[in-house]
Amino acid sequence: MLEDLKRQVYEANMQLPRLGLVNFTWGNVSGIDRGKGLFVIKPSGVPYEKLKPSDLVVVDLNGKVIEGDLRPSSDTPTHAVLYRHFLKVGGITHTHSPWAVSYAAAGRGIPVLNTTHADTFYGEVPVTRNLTANEIQGDYEKNTGKVIIDTFKKQHLSPAAMKAVLVNQHGPFTWGKNASESVYNAKVLEVIAEMNYHTLLLNPAIKPVSPQLLNKHYLRKHGKNAYYGQKNRLGKK
Numbered sequence: 298m299l300e301d302l303k304r305q306v307y308e309a310n311m312q313l314p315r316l317g318l319v320n321f322t323w324g325n326v327s328g329i330d331r332g333k334g335l336f337v338i339k340p341s342g343v344p345y346e347k348l349k350p351s352d353l354v355v356v357d358l359n360g361k362v363i364e365g366d367l368r369p370s371s372d373t374p375t376h377a378v379l380y381r382h383f384l385k386v387g388g389i390t391h392t393h394s395p396w397a398v399s400y401a402a403a404g405r406g407i408p409v410l411n412t413t414h415a416d417t418f419y420g421e422v423p424v425t426r427n428l429t430a431n432e433i434q435g436d437y438e439k440n441t442g443k444v445i446i447d448t449f450k451k452q453h454l455s456p457a458a459m460k461a462v463l464v465n466q467h468g469p470f471t472w473g474k475n476a477s478e479s480v481y482n483a484k485v486l487e488v489i490a491e492m493n494y495h496t497l498l499l500n501p502a503i504k505p506v507s508p509q510l511l512n513k514h515y516l517r518k519h520g521k522n523a524y525y526g527q528k529n530r531l532g533k534k
C-alpha cells in the first residue's frame with residue numbers, strides 16, 4: 298500500500314542525516330495521501346543507515362497503524378494533529394537541528410533579519426508556549442500538536458506562508474506541499490537560525506527587515522506573480 302509515497306518519504310527521511318539535521322535516530326519525516334486520508338511515517342528508533350522503504354508505517358489521521366510491522370515514530374500523534382488542522386500540508390519534518398533547537402530551548406522565535414529568511418518564511422518563525430504539566434503527563438505528543446495549532450491561531454499565522462514552528466524546549470517542525478519540501482524548509486530554518494544567532498552577536502540592536510523587503514522576497518518566490526526561477530515565464534511551462 299502507498300508504495301510510491303513510502304519511497305518519497307523514505308528518501309526525505311534519508312535527507313535528514315545527509316543535510317546534518319539529525320544524529321542517530323533523532324527526527325522524522327512523514328507524507329500524506331489526502332485522497333486516502335492516510336500518511337506514511339518513519340518507524341520509531343530505527344537508525345537511518347538501517348532504514349528501508351518497506352519499514353515505513355502507514356497510519357490514519359488518528360495515528361492508528363493501518364500497515365507496517367514496526368511501531369511508528371513517537372511523534373506520529375503530532376504529525377496527525379497537524380495534518381488534521383493544516384489541510385494543505387502534504388509533508389511534515391521534525392528535527393533536532395542544533396541552531397533551531399537552541400532558539401526553541403531559549404523560548405525565542407526566529408525574527409526575519411535577512412532576505413534568506415524572507416525567501417521561505419513569511420515572518421518571524423514562532424515558538425510555542427511550554428506544555429503544562431498536565432499536557433506533558435497526558436497525551437504528550439498529541440498535546441505538542443495542540444500547542445502548535447494554538448500558536449498559529451493566537452498569532453493569526455497562515456500555515457501556507459509560515460511553514461515552520463519551534464516547539465518550546467523541544468525543537469522545530471516544518472512542513473510543505475510534500476515530504477521533500479518539508480525537509481528543504483527544515484534545512485532553510487537551520488541555516489537562518491545560525492545566521493540570526495551571529496547577526497545578533499554582531500549587532501544586538503538589529504531590527505527585522507522592512508515589510509517591503511519581506512513582501513518582495515517572499516512574494517517573488519511564492520506569490521501568484523512569482524518570477525523567481527523559471528516560474529510564470531510567458532508561454533513557458
Ligand SMILES: O=C(CO)[C@@H](O)[C@H](O)COP(=O)(O)O
Nearest residue numbers: 322323324325341342370371
Ligand atoms: O523528539 C524526539 C525525541 O525527543 C523524537 O523526534 C526523536 O528524535 C525521534 O523519535 P522517533 O521518530 O524515532 O520515534
